[in-house]
Amino acid sequence: MTEYVIRRILLVIPVLFGVTLVTFVLMYVVPGDPVLSMVGERYDQETIESLRAELHLNDPLPVQYLRYIWGVVRGDLGRSFITRRPVMESILEKFPNTLRLAFSAMVVATLIGLVVGIISAVKPYSIWDRLSMTFALAGISVPVFWVGLILILIVAVQLRLLPPSGFGGGHIKYLILPAITLGTRSSAFIARMTRANMLEVIHEDYIRTARSKGLREFWVINKHALRNVLIPIITVLGMDFGSYLSGSVLTESIFGWPGLGRYTLLAILKRDFPVIQGAVLFMAVVFVTVNLAVDLLYSVLDPRIRYK
């Protein structure tokens, strides 16, 4: 197991190296000049040339790339061309917010998804099942921005129960609406998967055995059936969590949430190369870490899975 983990961690190095190289090349291939984003609407050519020189943008690409990699090795991701802020500082400032939102969305998705899916499976073809699956279908079909705006309109503007947007200095009540908005789609997927897998599992012999031993249905479902349903759900959760950790542009924009997604999107639009590089590299690290964690979690949930 330890050897497996070490091997996986070592494999991360070429992956990250590849990510930086591909991102670097892509940035220079895509049209758009970062210096034009820095200078506003009126400028002269001398200013452009002088800024290019100051930012070393006239150096050959391999030189620029090696300079960047040398900075990365030293933990320096450079400064934003636009705001002049250190990229690492900005990412570390925004990542806890993104993590907070992603984790809360996962909690919402898991709670709602599992409960709805289980209710649906233990009472198939009932009114509960139909209601649950209608919720699941709606959750998958409805766009995120619509869910967000409707929640703001009803919960914040009409009922005035929660603030419409903002980070609120980290206060937890600012998190509820964005978390529900972001988690809704995942919860719908989880509900459908839980129902499908649960329906399969509850007809297995070992479930019949558990029932025949006189166990209460609650424990049969919770202890014996659910555990076997969790493997595919963990996969979905892992993938969604990874993507939430790289930022959720729509949810962040609607709720004015200071996360990584909007930060990266704006950098792409303004061709802010150091920010794009830093954010993509950081996201790559997050993805490989989450993937590794999910793989390890499989063996915890299913003792038959062993890594060598």
Added chain:
Amino acid sequence: MKENLGSWLSYGLIFTVSILIWFGCGGGRNQEAKVYHTYLSADPTTLDPALSNDAGSGELCALLYDGLVRFGAGTEILPDIAESWDISADSKTYTFHLRPGVRFTNGREVTAWDFKYSFERVLNPKSKSSRGWVFQDILGAVAFLAGKAEGVSGIQVLDEVTLRISLVEPFAPFLGFLAMPAALVVPLEEVERWGEDFSEHPVGCGPWKLEGWVHDDHLQLRANEDYFAGSPKLSGILYRIIPETMTVTAEFEAGNLDWMSIPSAEFDRWVENPKWKPYILSQLKLQDTYIGINNQKPPFNDIRVRQALNYAVDVATIMKTIRPGRGIRANGAIPPGLLGSDPQRKAYPYDPNRARQLLAQAGYPDGLSMEIWKMQSPEVTRILEAVQAYLADVGIRAEIISRDWGMLKQAINRGEPDAYYMTWLADYPDGENFLFPTFHSVNWGGGGNRARYKNEQVDALIERARRTLDDAQREQLYRKIDGTVFEEAAWIYLWYPKIFVVHQPWLRNFRQNLMFNADKLLDLDIVERG
């Protein structure tokens, strides 16, 4: 089974309630009575005046810093730290007399040396400022910029409170340049202390001080009680960063914002609501909305083709249907209210027959094909789709190309698109701002003349107007230049936009100014917040 279902429901309910209790406990946003709650759609790029080149950061810099002069509510230039100034007989030398006793928020008194330092800092390539052009008319600025001089010879400190600025030649809008964010004064010791992080720790001498900045979330400003013109009436300002206009509306309706710009999609709902009518203000912006035409690219290098484009589009109907009441039809580049705008000049009428005739005369009786580039925006798409339909009516097959801002700007500056949808916002309230950058041939591309318009006579007239300090003479020159370019149809002239804002009943002295950085928010007040 019913019992089991009940257990599962209870299980879910307990979790949900616990989560809600956990999430919901504690206080909310601090709605301090004398704090003005406002917003920006994006985090300001900087709070360093030398680097400021967008409206958001310019507005904030004007609150944190002061300059020699500042913009008034209209086109007037008011004294700021300079309480008076003299202009030499040849109009090339300005001598500013500074108010004694004005202090930076670190306690040090502002002197003429600070202005010299601040202006030279903008010109210094090491500062990575893109606003060097603001000071390029000063004697010795070009040599300094090129690294051929230690300082700018035209900026002289006569004593601690007297600054003399000598220009290469007379330049009428110069005082307006000095009211721009780039000309705000910064203390050398703080800039050197913080280096590239000065924007995070701004020290100015304006009526407000930065108290906190959580990037992409909010900025808090606190009143500078030692401000030379007296402390602001409010104790603080909370700038929230809210990118989505629908969210802004929700925050305003919830009473969390003290004002908002009325979004296009909700225009009727707000302006027709009797509850809000008394609190709605409108302001014509010093801005052109136009479709730039590449004047050098055949067939658009033919004046007749460009005129045909103007006659072919029914701009009045587009305004009426897509932007009712939110603009004035453009009859030139200089917006109404500015010296040089001509209320007598008629906008191009909608005349498709005249357009067809002109196209035929130019050698295109069967019409032509063209591309109109634009940035991604639903409203711009609607506008250009209407333009496309009108052009099709006279045989012009227009294709609309959407690009992100970075790509669009690069392509336009290289002269690639046939035409492009664009706006031009004033940096200073003078007609020159709508003529020299936009139509003088030295400014092709990034300088502002993105249409690549070239007329040597117009170039000469613009240069003459810039040197003419007499307002009446300058007005005549501006009108002549604007009229000539309009006649030669450098753009498809659309409109001068009007913005509408609504404020909460508890705001007092809330104003809309011609320039985005005019208001220091000194007399803005709040009474009994609802």
